[in-house]
Amino acid sequence: MQSLTLNQKLGRFIVNWVFLFLVWLMFTSTLFWQEVLVGAVLSMLISLASIRLFTCCTLSIFNPVKIFWMVWYFFVFLKLLVVANLDVARRVISPSLPINPGIVKFKTKLTTNYSKMVLANSITLTPGTLSVDVIGDTFYIHWIDVETTDPEEAFKIIAEPFEKVLLKIF
């Protein structure tokens, strides 16, 4: 595991603290000061103990531009999730079962592990695709209705709408 500078450690610590504290607030759903205090202390201890484990992002994640793109990503994702469900519903209901499955691959420009994880998860939830494996920067995708086996075109169809937003976030 790579060694971290003090700045990176501090950034991760603060990001983890804020996220854990938000989860605590949502779970308890109260602003009673004793609960909030216990939550703050506990989430601080957990984020101190797990600096090396939760490596999602540094302080730059609180940049307003990035937050805007995260919200944008959420809506892109939600739209494609609904489309995916209608697509599955159509395939399941139609008597002839219109599928033409296969596994295709493509390469991504994303570098960090976390962003690749987000991309793979999003691909799984979008119409007709399921990520089977990620090795380095190559994604192997099971496609329920293969339109092309060429990596570049497959990338354009499957991953481009997500990746151009993810590149702005990470």
Add this chain to the structure above:
Amino acid sequence: MSILEIIGGVLLVIGSSFLFLGGLGIYRMPDTYNRLQAGTKATTLGGMSLVLGVGFLEPAWIWKALIIIIFIAYSNPISSHALARANYRRGHYPFIKSKDKENMDAYQEVVPHTKNKEDKL
């Protein structure tokens, strides 16, 4: 009946119908990967809107419902990826309909096929 109850009820109906379609998909699809496709997508949206519907019916739970939705969105695709990968490495190769069987399976460059045929379930 308040407006919140109506929204909650509609969300419950939408969620349960997507879950039903997911179950139907698992029954009808020919192999593991296609079953995972149907199962993952339908249960993700179905589960999300069910939990959100419960949150609307019982407004005190709405924050917990949102947390559960985030966890579903994170964990569902990871579990289906793990199942698909393990299934392939265990030697169950995808069912391929088209004539061009060699090019339709790009993952065999990583995990070479050791059995002769795709074995259907």
